[in-house]
Amino acid sequence: MTAPSLERRRALLVMLSAGVAPLLPHAGMASGSQDLASLGAVLDIVFPSDALCPSATELGVDAMIREALGPQGPLLQLFTLALGWMDGIADRPFHELPTAQRTEIVAAMATSDFNEIPGRFYHIARALTLEFAYAAPEALGGLPLHPAPQPEGYAP
């Protein structure tokens, strides 16, 4: 069997995003960079820095995800809706909350229903973050890996 192609996974993500966007009344209305202000803060909870490896935003993952979301479409819609929802949970937007509170919110989203916006956003944002972050050689600290399999290879 072949491994799932990462390039083609975007189609799956779009399909999954489309499946849930109609659940919220304002689907399709929100767009633009303002609405994604908390994106980096979420990604850094999913992929924080540690002694061996930078965080998602330090690796530029937030910019890559913005690009992957494109100017319109269900994926952008899902992200806009979810981040809007997260910004409305407390008295301040998500990215201004203390780390402990942000961590708590993302942990709750991780266990929430995949058929609801927060759960689906969590899984899709996590998948994209890990895909972009671990594509960077700087993220390989502590792993027995070269930046690319060639030219050294991995003799048995």
Added chain:
Amino acid sequence: MTIGSGHDAVVIGSGAGGGAVAWQLCQMGLKVLVLEAGPAFDPPTDYPLTTAGWERRGFPSPPGSRAMLRYGDLGTLDPDSEDLASWSRGGFPWRLPSGAARPPSDAGYSHVMGLGGSTLHYVGESHRLHPDVFRRHSLTGQGRDWPLSYDDLESYYSQAEQVIGVASDGAADGRPRAAPYPLPPHPLGPGARALVAAGARIGQRWQVNPRAALSQPYNDRPACNYCGGCSRGCPLGDKGSTDVTFLRQASRTGRLSVVPEAIVTRLLAGPNGRIVRADVIVQGRAETVETPILFLCAGAVQTPRLLLLSASADQPLGLANSSDQVGRNFIETLAWRSTGLVAGLKGSHRGLPADAICWAPDAADPGGFRLNHTTLEAGLNGPIAYANRLLSGHGVALKEALRNQFGSAVSVGAIGELVPDERSRVTLDAQMRDALGLPVAQISSVLTPAALDRLRRMRLAARAVLAEAGAELVEEAGSRDAFTATHVFGTARMGTDPTTSVTDPFGRTHDHPNLWVADASLFPGSGGGESPSLTIMALALRAAKAAA
């Protein structure tokens, strides 16, 4: 440049079958024209394994390197087979509901159009069919007999192994050989060693898998350095794809002309049944080509399509189709994969993909399926796949888990015999047209209850060896809930009876004396999970010798 005449034989397609046919015809002194629909690739620059971010990139897909296709009836996701649904610890907690149509996977019919065909992204397992495969129906009442025997193919198997460079140890596997493998075996990687040890304790005999990857320099090619990415394209050129083996050697005879980006759109039969010409679009320009001898090697989906596209008033069902068997009997790949994390194991990302095999894991289903070590083919040699598929959670805990567990995944793959359902076939799609305005191939493929039962046996055997190795299961995937086909067969099958087969036992079509088929379409059955390319090559070498 005009390509229309001056050759003795035309070969359509340059994959496993076409490459081997071209080589044999050139060796026998014929001038050969190969028409290949796809582009030529440059291994060192086109393949993704040399640069960071490699894990996000599969085999390259420039325009014209994949055929447009449509999927027809792929069956439904029956609630009775819900137990066979794919899952993974780190993946999305979502699946199609029972009752939904079985979809094609991302890969669907996984193929490459290019100089070298699908061997460009094949892994390079190089298997001979077991002698019993050729008598499958006589021996078991299942499937079909082949119209030839293992002995008829033995010398051609050897020839193909020599040309592509197969490495193995020659340990007994029930497939008698007159000559040793041309290359010594590769050392097994840590994952394979774990399976060999665990298998020995439960009666599964794991052994070295014959591989078209060079264990030492051979002909003009370097040895493999175990980058693990065979299905992303081998940047060293040591893997035995036909571009760097059969075609390269054939071109040295001075008798081979290869035209990439040459799409054959129609074949024309003369009054005596001989094929007189092929219509070709060469890099956008229409040409016609004389066809003194014509080998059709476009693979088990495009070969029937081209025969059907060539229908005329005299041949309303298409060429070579007086039996009405062209496109029927389509066989997909019945596959399963179980993956586990083995505590304490290190370095399972090292070594050669598919380095070990177990031929007969289930005494109650002899010849039904085989297992292999498939960790690297499953993509578990990079951090993205680990984090996204095998591990759950997020944050520092996830990053630490990855560092601790990377290199401990072991995947066991299983591929089994599949007897096609009546509905499984390739037809011309009634609506969708390709860029040239021609109907695309439509693939229908439905798994039978017997196939699903075999999938369960495959799963049982894969789980058994993983459990014995101490693995904790983290991911499983199989054919039940998506159509993925790396090995496809049966759509122009060979036989002795012209009413039930398309070609004779050599691959010459019953209806057209100068039209031969030499690709996976010929297979009357799938075999017991053996990878097919070596058999496609052996059949092609034999057919070309007969035709020359």
